[in-house]
Amino acid sequence: MSTITTIRKAGLRIGRKTVAGTLRMAHLGKLTIDLNVAKAEQKRLFKEIGEHVHIGRIDSVQASPKVKGLLDKIAICDAKIRKLIKKINDVKQVNSCDYCSAVIDGDAKYCPKCSRPQKRYL
Numbered sequence: 001m002s003t004i005t006t007i008r009k010a011g012l013r014i015g016r017k018t019v020a021g022t023l024r025m026a027h028l029g030k031l032t033i034d035l036n037v038a039k040a041e042q043k044r045l046f047k048e049i050g051e052h053v054h055i056g057r058i059d060s061v062q063a064s065p066k067v068k069g070l071l072d073k074i075a076i077c078d079a080k081i082r083k084l085i086k087k088i089n090d091v092k093q094v095n096s097c098d099y100c101s102a103v104i105d106g107d108a109k110y111c112p113k114c115s116r117p118q119k120r121y122l
């Protein structure tokens with residue numbers, strides 16, 4: 001193999017690595033934006049519950065259909081946030097819990113935070 005071919009191939013390898021790294025960073029950036037949007041939405045929903053309870057002078061939060069609807073939306077947001085954290089950890093190649101997205105050891109059979117068994121060991 002000529003020197004020029006070797007240099008060309010090395011250049012292509014580095015180029016591909018750089019492109020892969022850039023795509024990874026872009027993907028990570030998009031996931032982080034989605035995460036921040038979901039967190040902001042959840043915060044807004046909590047605030048809406050607070051205002052509704054305050055203005056309506058509601059005694060039993062659970063009895064209010066509006067609050068129940070908002071709590072359902074918060075639960076959906078929560079699931080979305082956990083999924084996004086899991087995706088971010090996957091891109092960063094960090095092991096995280098299948099359920100609560102806490103960062104855990106690669107060989108952990110149970111999550112130290114939520115105690116649930118990890119899918120790869122079931």
Ligand SMILES: [Zn+2]
Binds near residue numbers: 100102113
């Ligand atoms: Zn967990």
